[in-house]
Amino acid sequence: MEFNLQDVDAIIDQWGPKPASLLQIMLDINHRYHYLPKESLSRVAERLVMPINHVYSVATFFKVFSLKPRGRTIMHVCTGTACHVKGTPRLLDRLEQDLHLKPGETTADMAITLETVNCVGACASAPVVVVEGVTHAEVTPNKVSKIAKGLRQRESVASDQ
Amino acid sequence: MNRLNSMQDLETLREEAIARHQRLKKWVRVCSGTACHSQGGEQVVHAFQQYLNARGLTVEYMVKPTGCNGFCAQGPIVVVEPENVFYARVGADRVDEIMERTVLGDEILDDLLYVNPETGAKIAHEHEIPFFAGQERMVFHSTGINYVTDVEDYISRGGYSALAKTLSEMSPEQVIAEVKLSGLRGRGGGGFPTGVKWESCRRARGETKYVICNADEGDPGAYMDRSVMEGNPHQVIEGMIIAAYAIGATEGYIYCRFEYPLAVKNAGWALEQARAYGLLGQNILGSSLSFDIFINRGAGAFICGESTALMASLEGKIGEPRGKHIHTVEKGLWNLPSNLNNVETYANVPMIISNGGKWYAGIGTERSKGTKIFSLVGKINNTGLVEVAMGTPLRKIVYEIGGGIPKGKCFKAVQTGGPSGGCIPEALIDLPVDYEKLKEAGSMMGSGGMIVMDNETCMVDVARYFLNFLTEESCGKCVPCRMGVKRMHEILAGICQGKGEPGDVERLEELCNSIKESALCGLGKSAPNPVLSTIRYFRDEYEAHIHQKKCAARVCKPLITYEIDLDKCTGCGRCRMKCPEGAVLGAKKECHVIDEEACVRCGICLENCKFGAIYVESVGIESPIFVQP
Ligand SMILES: Cc1cc2nc3c(=O)[nH]c(=O)nc-3n(C[C@H](O)[C@H](O)[C@H](O)COP(=O)(O)O)c2cc1C
Numbered sequence: 001m002e003f004n005l006q007d008v009d010a011i012i013d014q015w016g017p018k019p020a021s022l023l024q025i026m027l028d029i030n031h032r033y034h035y036l037p038k039e040s041l042s043r044v045a046e047r048l049v050m051p052i053n054h055v056y057s058v059a060t061f062f063k064v065f066s067l068k069p070r071g072r073t074i075m076h077v078c079t080g081t082a083c084h085v086k087g088t089p090r091l092l093d094r095l096e097q098d099l100h101l102k103p104g105e106t107t108a109d110m111a112i113t114l115e116t117v118n119c120v121g122a123c124a125s126a127p128v129v130v131v132e133g134v135t136h137a138e139v140t141p142n143k144v145s146k147i148a149k150g151l152r153q154r155e156s157v158a159s160d161q
Numbered sequence: 162m163n164r165l166n167s168m169q170d171l172e173t174l175r176e177e178a179i180a181r182h183q184r185l186k187k188w189v190r191v192c193s194g195t196a197c198h199s200q201g202g203e204q205v206v207h208a209f210q211q212y213l214n215a216r217g218l219t220v221e222y223m224v225k226p227t228g229c230n231g232f233c234a235q236g237p238i239v240v241v242e243p244e245n246v247f248y249a250r251v252g253a254d255r256v257d258e259i260m261e262r263t264v265l266g267d268e269i270l271d272d273l274l275y276v277n278p279e280t281g282a283k284i285a286h287e288h289e290i291p292f293f294a295g296q297e298r299m300v301f302h303s304t305g306i307n308y309v310t311d312v313e314d315y316i317s318r319g320g321y322s323a324l325a326k327t328l329s330e331m332s333p334e335q336v337i338a339e340v341k342l343s344g345l346r347g348r349g350g351g352g353f354p355t356g357v358k359w360e361s362c363r364r365a366r367g368e369t370k371y372v373i374c375n376a377d378e379g380d381p382g383a384y385m386d387r388s389v390m391e392g393n394p395h396q397v398i399e400g401m402i403i404a405a406y407a408i409g410a411t412e413g414y415i416y417c418r419f420e421y422p423l424a425v426k427n428a429g430w431a432l433e434q435a436r437a438y439g440l441l442g443q444n445i446l447g448s449s450l451s452f453d454i455f456i457n458r459g460a461g462a463f464i465c466g467e468s469t470a471l472m473a474s475l476e477g478k479i480g481e482p483r484g485k486h487i488h489t490v491e492k493g494l495w496n497l498p499s500n501l502n503n504v505e506t507y508a509n510v511p512m513i514i515s516n517g518g519k520w521y522a523g524i525g526t527e528r529s530k531g532t533k534i535f536s537l538v539g540k541i542n543n544t545g546l547v548e549v550a551m552g553t554p555l556r557k558i559v560y561e562i563g564g565g566i567p568k569g570k571c572f573k574a575v576q577t578g579g580p581s582g583g584c585i586p587e588a589l590i591d592l593p594v595d596y597e598k599l600k601e602a603g604s605m606m607g608s609g610g611m612i613v614m615d616n617e618t619c620m621v622d623v624a625r626y627f628l629n630f631l632t633e634e635s636c637g638k639c640v641p642c643r644m645g646v647k648r649m650h651e652i653l654a655g656i657c658q659g660k661g662e663p664g665d666v667e668r669l670e671e672l673c674n675s676i677k678e679s680a681l682c683g684l685g686k687s688a689p690n691p692v693l694s695t696i697r698y699f700r701d702e703y704e705a706h707i708h709q710k711k712c713a714a715r716v717c718k719p720l721i722t723y724e725i726d727l728d729k730c731t732g733c734g735r736c737r738m739k740c741p742e743g744a745v746l747g748a749k750k751e752c753h754v755i756d757e758e759a760c761v762r763c764g765i766c767l768e769n770c771k772f773g774a775i776y777v778e779s780v781g782i783e784s785p786i787f788v789q790p
């Protein structure tokens with residue numbers, strides 16, 4: 001998504017430009033762009049009338065935020081306890097082989113980012129992988145390989161058009 | 162919809178809602194909890210609705226998208242009422258048939274029934290299934306029958322009557338006395354008596370007071386708070402309003418982790434409805450109570466489940482906890498008196514008010530009252546949410562309700578209490594589960610995750626896993642946690658990599674004891690638990706890793722090898738082609754072998770072998786290579 005200050009302002013206005021809204025505003029910005037663009041952080045500091053280092057302290061403290069641009073699609077692999085004992089490490093191994101990504105990394109063409117998450121509350125279906133809000137249940141290494149392949153194919157179709 | 166301006170308005174609305182429900186000939190419950198949702202539950206709801214709409218059957222029949230049913234292993238779940246016919250793993254393609262034969266007809270579709278894995282018998286009705294029959298569902302009783310987006314459905318089952326009773330018949334002191342009498346203790350992990358907390362918050366001085374709901378549920382492997390918030394938010398909201406009345410609070414917050422988008426959405430919906438009905442806002446139900454609740458999302462930090470860190474985060478700051486010498490009931494959010502309770506704690510409140518504290522205190526054990534919801538997950542047949550009375554033996558939960566361990570493997574341990582908890586071994590399977598007994602066993606209640614482990618789970622790896630988690634989640638404010646937990650993780654990682662040295666276990670124990678004593682908050686203080694409890698019960702596994710370089714569960718990669726069974730290998734070449742490292746050698750139609758040096762232990766060969774010829778081995782070394790000084 002193209003960065004645009006009006007959108008950031010709209011998010012700030014929705015929550016109100018007050019210090020207590022900081023986290024909620026940043027969550028929405030992060031959700032929109034998949035990361036926190038530098039310009040958005042200075043805008044937030046300016047509108048909420050707070051030092052920029054305070055905004056940065058929050059941006060670096062919480063796990064969801066990224067200061068680096070991330071891929072168009074983010075794959076969240078659950079590393080919660082239930083998923084761990086049911087085989088998440090093997091899913092990560094397989095993705096490393098298929099996509100050459102370690103958790104936190106993005107493919108060179110900015111298509112896919114691999115992230116881990118500490119439990120998404122679907123533990124009964126462990127191990128789970130969440131892609132674009134869809135929770136894939138009881139994922140095996142072969143299944144995760146297929147999901148990654150599907151994302152890759154979609155990307156190449158999109159870039160052909 | 163009209164605002165409810167009095168208790169009488171509420172009763173009238175309730176009667177109308179009940180009458181509407183009584184006109185129904187049959188209704189179909191479709192679970193719309195997270196697990197069923199991910200397996201296609203939404204399409205099932207849609208298909209039912211379409212069927213009803215197309216044939217104009219919406220007056221006498223209804224499809225109800227409900228909260229989590231709890232038996233997540235069987236999703237998507239469909240229950241036809243009032244007969245209580247339970248269908249498991251239903252796809253949208255079966256909906257027309259269910260409508261025609263079970264709903265409009267009275268037939269039972271055999272092939273959709275749940276099969277008892279032990280006896281092979283098919284079970285037709287929900288209440289006869291052992292998973293449900295063994296439970297005592299009180300808090301979670303109506304989540305699976307609640308029409309999530311309809312407050313009137315909640316009201317039709319007696320919802321908000323506890324609030325009406327509170328506002329019309331009870332003084333704040335009486336509410337507190339009732340909660341104290343019930344013996345209710347916090348379900349967020351610590352087990353602090355709820356009534357006592359409310360009383361201190363009521364006594365604290367401050368022009369504004371806050372009621373906060375902890376829906377951060379950071380313990381990995383626990384999801385009961387998610388299910389309650391998602392499936393029956395009004396029960397939590399009702400509990401919070403009663404707390405606000407008791408304490409004298411005017412503002413409330415629900416702090417919910419962003420990883421639970423559906424819970425955030427449904428809770429948001431419920432709050433809007435409650436406002437529209439006059440159950441939140443100015444002069445609730447025409448009384449003098451004014452109170453409103455707002456929802457805030459967390460941002461993926463485990464520490465924000467801790468009370469002071471949560472409040473800092475609500476203020477828009479980083480989630481660093483502070484020392485416990487100032488109590489949050491006196492100086493919490495914005496330095497004003499704040500009462501924080503867990504989702505499940507609030508969800509218990511309406512029934513305590515309705516039925517009385519004395520009734521509630523009759524359930525459970527001497528010091529742990531009521532029931533607790535556990536998320537029974539991991540290596541267990543019936544994964545799902547299980548609510549039992551406090552004091553229920555672990556054996557009953559694992560074997561009777563949980564249906565035992567799958568694939569003929571054997572039970573090894575159950576992990577409770579999340580990263581602050583510990584592992585309970587097979588020897589303690591008869592342990593009655595309550596706050597005290599879990600603590601004595603070296604674990605804790607936590608939010609109620611129960612992760613079952615079998616003989617293919619390595620206990621050293623589990624300890625390493627939790628310490629890795631805690632290293633990442635430590636906020637870094639105090640040194641014992643920031644450095645000590647990291648050192649522990651390094652030692653454990655070394656042991657798992659086959660680099661363990663004699664004396665490592667003792668070093669771990671020493672670190673554990675000093676971190677316990679000196680860390681600032683609960684995260685650090687309890688961080689040693691996963692290590693201490695695994696050392697206590699599985700010391701032999703540590704010793705085997707360190708001295709024999711052997712991982713009996715065959716989990717720790719550097720200590721295992723992949724092997725090919727010469728008798729089973731047909732030489733098809735599939736594994737050779739799939740191996741990303743070219744580590745499988747052999748000619749077509751001849752037995753293959755794996756080059757141990759080149760193998761990265763990714764397991765692709767094992768997963769793709771059609772003949773089950775590949776297996777994992779951890780041979781270890783015969784005698785310790787270390788010479789004791
Ligand atoms: C590191 C840490 C994490 C915690 N995480 C949670 C949590 O996710 N959910 C929760 O309800 N309580 C959590 N707690 C406990 C809270 O600090 C607090 O005691 C609790 O929410 C109070 O509610 P209760 O009395 O109803 O249990 C955590 C505590 C610590 C030290």
Ligand code: FES
Pocket residue numbers: 078079080081082083084118119120121122123124126127128381382383
């Ligand atoms: S542990 Fe993976 S969803 Fe809970």
